[in-house]
Amino acid sequence: MPELPEVEVLVRHLAPRLQGRRILEATVHRARSVRPQSAEQMTEALQGATLESVSRRGKYLCFGLRSGQGTSLSCVGHLGMTGRMYLQPLMAPLPKHAVVTWRFADARFVFEDARGFGRLNLETTPIAALGPEPFDPSWTPERLVERLGNSRQPIKVKLLDQHLMAGVGNIYASEALHQAGISPRRPSGRLGLKDAAALLQALQSVLSRAIELGSRATLDFKGGGDGLFYYGSSSELEGVPVVERFDVYDRAGEPCRRCGAVIRRTVQAQRSTYHCPQCQRR
C-alpha cells in the first residue's frame, strides 16, 4: 500500500495522535528491521523520549523526538511493501509480525510488517539523497528534462528512482504516464518539454487525487481487506467503487476508460507496468 499518497494519509492520521506523547517503553521485536545499529541502542535511545513531530518525506515517515535528557532525535520509518503503523489499546494482543512497539501511558504504537521489507532508522541518512517532492514548486518542465539528462532508461523505470523524485511507486508511475499519454517504454532522455510538462501535471494530479480519496475514506489501519492502502474491505469510498481508483494499474485485458483499447501488462525492471497501447504510443 505504501506510495506517497498512502504515507501522507497515514502521517495525517498519526501526527495528532502521537504528538506530545512520551514513550514509556520501546521494544524491538524484529532486530533485522532496525537501523543503523543494534536493537538495544534503539530501545535505549527512545526510552523516555517525547514525540514532537510526525511528517513525511517521499515514502518515509519522519518522527521528531526529544529524549529524556533533552537532546533531539530523528527516527525515519519506511513501510516497505507490507508495513503498517497504528495505535492500539494497551491490552490488545500484538500482531504476529510486530517489528517495533512504543508503549505510551494509555495506548501502544505498533509498527508491523509481514514481509519485513520495511525499516525503522534511528537517524535520517535514508532520506538524505532523495530527489525533490513531486509537489516541490521548483519542478518545471525544463528542470525535469535536465534531470533526466540523456538517460536511456525507460521513463517508467526512471520514475521509480527515488533520487529523481521522491515518493512515486509502481502504481502511480503507471497511472501518471497513462494520464500524460506517454509510453512507459520511452527512453527518459528523449522526453521533450511538452512531455515533461504533461508528466509533471499528471504526477501531481494522480498523487493529489489519491491523497484526497484516502483522506475521505474510512480507513482501516490494522489492515485486512485487499492489502491495498488501508482501505480495508469497504467496496465504496464516497460513492467511488474501490476498483475504479485506477485507470490502468491491475487492469490488464480491460478497456481503457479514455479510448476503449485493451490495457496491457508488461514487465520492466522485474515489475509490472500497465499501459494503454492506444493512448500511450511510442
Add this chain to the structure above:
DNA sequence: ATGGCTGTTATCCG
C-alpha cells in the same frame, strides 16, 4: 496444493 504474483530498495556486478 503448487506456483506465480505482490505496493520497495540496498547492494552487487559488468
Add this chain to the structure above:
DNA sequence: CCGGATAACAGCCA
C-alpha cells in the same frame, strides 16, 4: 556513472 539482476520475505490467489 549507469543500468540490470538479485536478495531480503510472507501471504494471497488461481
